[in-house]
Amino acid sequence: MIRTRAAETDIGIGIPLDRDVYNEKGVLLLRKGYIVQTQTQLTTLIKQGLYFLTKDTSDKSGHVAPKTDELLSFVLVDEAYAALVSLYSCTSANDLPSRILKICDFLNLAVKKDADMALGGILLQKNAKYSIIHQIHCALLCEIILKRLGHTDQERSTVIAAALTMNIGMLGLQDFLFFQHKQPSGDQRKGILNHPYRGVEILRHMGVTDQLWLDAVLQHHELLDGSGYPRGLRADDICRAARLLAIADVYGAKIFPRSYRPPLPANTAARQIFLKEREYIFDSELVDIFVKELGIYHPGCFVRLTNGEIGIITRRGGKIHLPIVHSVVGANGMPLPEPKLRVASSADFTVKELLDTQEGNFNINIYRLWQHDKRLATRET
Structure with missing residues (x-):
């Protein structure tokens, strides 16, 4: 070649x-x-x-097309994003179920190959449509938790499909609200409250018959204390898939920026869900697993270390408060020529604060960042 x-x-x-x-x-x-x-x-x-x-x-053997499993995790996530954008650009698509399940396969493989790279790629993605990237983010979070719980590929795919279509009933409104600087109007509020019903209606029209998929979309804003919508369901009336999706949905929304506000730091979002919202509105068992599995530092977050460097979380680490970081900016404010591994268990490399991702206004080479992570993950510098 x-x-x-x-x-x-x-x-x-x-x-x-x-x-x-x-x-x-x-x-x-x-x-x-x-x-x-x-x-x-x-x-x-x-x-x-x-x-x-x-x-x-002169090559007599011919070229063999590369397989999907040769793709890096962040590329698989990008492909899932592009596929979902393409699908939603044609709302009359009659092959939606099969196309959504194909996207589920991309995300399943992305998590299998490197879950941290997949998650990091989400937060480092710029200029993506919020309505699309948020659903993919939630799908990845659910995939990670369901794998941790030992669910089969088929069981996970149904929930991931629900995550990828949970807001199909308000995609245009969601993107509009993303840039809106004021509270939703009365009509917009009605659209928000009605979107689970509208979503199920659209999915049924497009050929979705899986009841768990439909129930998860319908119930993903229901809360254990009955304060959710659209039906005000309580506790055991809410399916477990919707309970997990609700946690992922709220967490993902908190840590993503809007045009009118910066993102909530990932550690603050995790603590809010664990300490304030765990007992009454979310499934406490799922919250415990969610925080334990994902930690309090989401891959892709920008952080300032105690030594003054700015880095990016590349691994969740062995303990929830001790992530793996790669510094990309030195203490002198100058970009480093290569990412430098920093393990938070060292006093010099403790995470001092999380930074708004928009503060990291420089190009990040995701491939180089995670390739360094793989080569150096067992060494501390």
């Missing part, structure tokens, strides 16, 4: 790739059909180094 480096003019923004794209080591980064969404994303990828492989006429 002949390797040719891609130029920025070879890849169009918003246009599906006409061939697979690799890094300099021949690892598949982007599959044919993948859509680069923004100029920032394209510039970052080009700086990283992208290559096309073309068949050498």
